[in-house]
Amino acid sequence: MSGASLLALENLSLSIGDMEILRQVDFAIRQGEVMGLVGESGSGKSMTALAIMKLLPHAARASGRILFDGSNLLDASERQMCAVRGDDISMVFQEPMTALNPVKTIGEQVAEGIRWHTGANRADAEDRARAMLDRVGLPESKFPLARYPHELSGGQRQRVVIAIACALKPRLLIADEPTTALDVVLQKQVLDLLRDLVDESRMGLLLISHDLAVVTDMADHVTVMRNGQVMEQGETARTLKEQRHPYTRQLAEASTHVPARAAPPEQAAANATPLLSVENVVRDYPARRTSLLYRPAPFRAVDDVSFSMQPRHSVALVGRSGCGKSTLARMILALDSPTHGAIRLKGQHLEGLNQAALRPFRRDMQVVFQDPYGSFNPRHKVERLVAEPLHLLDEQPTRARRREQVAAALADVGLPADSMDRYAHEFSGGQRQRISIARAMITRPKLIVADEPVSALDVSIRAQILDLFAELNARFDLAYLFITHDLTVARAITDEVMVMHDGRIVERGKTGDVLDNPQTDAARELVDAAPDLDRAIRRRLARI
């Protein structure tokens, strides 16, 4: 097999200082083939990619062989590597918002590599850049070369990154989590684009992802990595259908995990006061002025939204990025006030109240954010982080009482009491998300608003956190509003789904009904684009 392969890793090991990052990694990619590299964070996926590009951190030491077209890249000089990078081997990165230079136009950035490798003059390079941007779906009529990255959305920026990578028709493209930062609809578009580019020019594609469903959909072969080692590899459909390796099975189970939940609460009596009611809420933002004299019409982020939630109810608010989900959540949390309409918690109006008057309401609703890394002050101990919402109490607890409360909240989320004397950075991503749930739980709220609470987590951790959410829901009669673009989360943990599109709620119903049988275009688009492991395996088997 290695004779025909475009890229072959043989016994690739890598260490940084005393730390072993990769251990004897072996795999090969043929021309026109898509290889999926799957694994959780820390498994060495990205380091494998950087090793192939030889863009490793300075202290990294690699051994083994990386054969590209028969020659060992590990022996190549930096000069030779510069000739290979961007011409023969290119790379697409995870974070489109930061992968482009903010002070250079997209035309410059695409043309730069072309000029560097081919010596073409500016005009010729720009012609080729124009053609390439057109190919990735950014035609010049709408996206002139003089655009700057900040004038484009995340999905458009990722297309620019792909245009940069594919401008010189590389023979191998490495895509490291190319769609993780995008919503499902954009994800599907970008994956389709990558697949078309592979088919067109018979590139090899190394697709790195933590998402088994995405890889199954895209890759001919799959390599499963864990702790720097290859666990299993083989033809995608067979590997995932048979799941012979226990770790592969574990990954597959975690990514489709549905926590055991008690039956959803009975519909409350019609006259009962709902826990939360949102009535005809509108939020306008002033549009950016383009001239001194003329003020443009405001941008309507949330447009006439009404719904209510009962205690213990778990509701998903799904929609594409920019549809108004987060704006709505901010208003429910009284962090922003609606332009029109009313928001009531337990029958009481929230809008127009000052901070002091909001305090009793804030005790009843808490928030869990997406990023367990960014939402903690790194200089505070866990005790202080978790105790933060206690200032909402009318009577401040004593030190000893406060420690008891923090210990109880930590116990609720399955962390030992002594965690409170440590700092957030001492915990793993999953543990940190537990800490942020403990912080939300400490005032014994009735409603938790969770903004993409598991999308930064690995699949196995994510399954555990979903279990925790389910357990707390039953134990404390908590109601949840999950804001997500990930339909597997909605399916796993919610009773109802609301689909938001362009500021409006366009569809609402029982989770199973909406996801299995969407009625509106917006809902259908989301459901069709959402990666689904079982569906992907079936599709792949059908193709053989």
Next chain:
Amino acid sequence: MTTYILKRLGIGILTLVFASMIVFAVLEIVPGDPARLMLGMNATEDAIAALREQMGLNQPLAVRYIAWLGGFVVGDLGRSYTYSVPVLDLVADRVAVSLPLAVIALVLSTLVAVPVGIFSAARRGRFADTVAMGTAQLGVAVPNFWFALILVYIFAVWLRLVPAGGFPGWAGGAWPALKALILPAIALALPQAAILARVTRSALIEVMGEDFIRTARAKGLPAGRVLWTHALRNALIPVLTILGLQFAFLLAGTIIIENVFYLPGLGRLVFQAITQRDLIVVESVVMLLVASVIVVNLLVDLSYAAVDPRLRTR
């Protein structure tokens, strides 16, 4: 972009008006009667009262403020109490020394510091970086009057290349004037350059860790080229901020250096005016400095927009 410029300009003018009120008010509160000071200890009360009347000191505060501000607009800054010459002439003579001094010092420090910062960032953690940053640390720590004395000893007393002090004026030609300014400019530039080099280095190092640098490397560009074409422009914002602050400091913060070199600059003028209660000179110089700081800040803001397209739409 036009909106951005107009907005900055508007903010600048407002700041200037506000600053003029504060300057005027503060000097009203300061004890000491200028009329009494001008006439000396033995003056009669009648003479002082007459002079106060003549200087308009008996008029209401608001009237005097408007008159003072109006004078600024038409270039009439009043007459100095102690020198009895128009303040405008007094200030103009001094600006002819201080402005070139500040500009030379700024150019010198930029020309030295930015390349050193780039060099250090490119060789981060290596021997050359350690030496360069150690030197910069020393440059921040050494008091510039002491450094000035060393310079005088070497270049003026020992090598006799330049004068040890004094200023011949521009009338006798540019070269002798520049020769008199070069040592003070170097002394002023040293700490500024040291700070600027450190800022340039750390800004560049931060930018070199950004994702888009990796994208540029993945295109096949060598590390050095990436630093020049991708990192440098992104690192300029903090460098420009420091440059703006330094210029304001250089214009007025030169009292010690002007004393070491016997230069008739703004710093010395304002120092003398304060000790002699020559309030009208103090007011004028302070307003001039405030205006120049505001103008420099405006230029810095505009250069931000030139460097970073994201700021143009704000």
